[in-house]
Amino acid sequence: MSHVLDSISFGAIVTVRDRLLAQQAAGRRIYRLESGDPSFDTPPHVRDAMIEALKRGQTHYTASAGIQPLREAIVRKVRRDNELPIDDAEQVVVTSGGMHALYLTFRALLDPGDEVILPDPMWTEIAENIRLGGGVPVRVRMDLESPTPWTAAQIEQHLTPRTKAIFVNTPQNPTGVVLSRAVLRDIVALAVKHDLRIISDEAYEHVIFDGAQHVSIGALPGAEERTISLYSTSKSYAMSGLRVGYLVARDAAFLTRVKKLLRCTTNGVNSLAQWGAAAAIAAPQDAPRSMGAVYQERRDVLLAGLGGVDLLVPYVPRGSFFLWARIQPSWRGYRGVRTDEAMTDWLIDEVGVGSSPGSAFGPAGAGWIRFAFSCETSEVETAAGLVRRVLATEGRTAARAPGSDVRPTP
Ligand SMILES: Cc1ncc(COP(=O)(O)O)c(C=O)c1O
Structure with a gap:
């Protein structure tokens, strides 16, 4: 007998988070661009x-x-x-x-x-x-x-x-x-x-x-x-x-x-x-106003960081702290797979950068990827540099053997 809850997922983003946290526990530096959790202290x-x-x-x-x-x-x-x-x-x-x-x-x-x-x-x-x-x-x-x-x-x-x-x-x-x-x-x-x-x-x-x-x-x-x-x-x-x-x-x-x-x-x-x-x-609403100004800076840092990446075409966000980017059809894929999930896997495995596969957000998300820029500005900047490096060198990285701490892509 099926139940309505059987059709509810645990969520692709939670899966990404768990993989990143497992890598962090194993001593690897990770970048939490999959999650929309503000980096700021509560005022x-x-x-x-x-x-x-x-x-x-x-x-x-x-x-x-x-x-x-x-x-x-x-x-x-x-x-x-x-x-x-x-x-x-x-x-x-x-x-x-x-x-x-x-x-x-x-x-x-x-x-x-x-x-x-x-x-x-x-x-x-x-x-x-x-x-x-x-x-x-x-x-x-x-x-x-x-x-x-x-x-x-x-x-x-x-x-x-x-x-x-x-x-x-x-x-x-x-x-x-x-x-x-x-x-x-x-x-x-x-x-x-x-x-x-x-x-x-x-x-x-x-x-x-x-x-x-x-x-x-x-x-x-x-x-x-x-x-x-x-x-x-x-x-x-x-x-x-x-x-x-x-x-x-x-x-x-x-x-x-x-x-x-x-x-x-x-x-x-x-x-x-x-x-x-x-x-x-x-x-007085100074705290949300000043955090909003920092999010705008982070958006610009991320957009600038991904600027030279041919494989991703970002949609410029006017609000929220997410960058939604289209994966170009020229991408050769990761381990023979050319889905947005594969790109998320690739970025975790290669450089420990989290993202959310677009398909998790509905059929229109297939072929897109979401980066959250709610973490520290310096992390956003470093992560953007790492993503740029991986995507710019796709031929070399795609052929490399994955690390032992990495879950096999289904
Ligand atoms: C569009 C949207 N609505 C509502 C929420 C709920 O947030 P919370 O339960 O933390 O208040 C979120 C959280 O990410 C969201 O993205």
């Missing part, structure tokens, strides 16, 4: 707030939807920065990272067989959470050759009577595409026309480059009542291990379902992490 005022909460003894159960000071800080933040028309803290739910916000949303929104539109490529966990919620992911291919890679017109071609929602992610993982206000307006118009819900994942709202503006779709006219907006403290405040995210919505029936699901799953987020998040969100 001092966030850590201090957690220590103070601990000293005050705030280690007991909290309201399962979150502590009031945090929910109120979120209300102020989403009204001010995201321009969301939120009435009060009852419309905010604190979650165990953005991941749990996604799970709760799909589980509370979908009936079996409901279809959800999402971009292709897209961070793997979205399709999997849709399936966990009983839904069917419907991928709409992004056209990265176009100045508007994902549009309402493309989405409309994939609507069916079973379409329930459109999932929007801007800035996007893995491509770094930032959707403009005009594109988002068209998506809202489509959602209104077909009476669809909008799920807006804004985990990278603060990681945005070249002066681009992050627009929250839930703020646009017509979207207010039909949008569920999801956020994370992981990337904005370098709090990935503390696991605090939140969702914001105006639909009372949806929120009631989410609160029931919360009570029966995590029953609230770790109390100390919530006090830390309250400090992060209530304080």
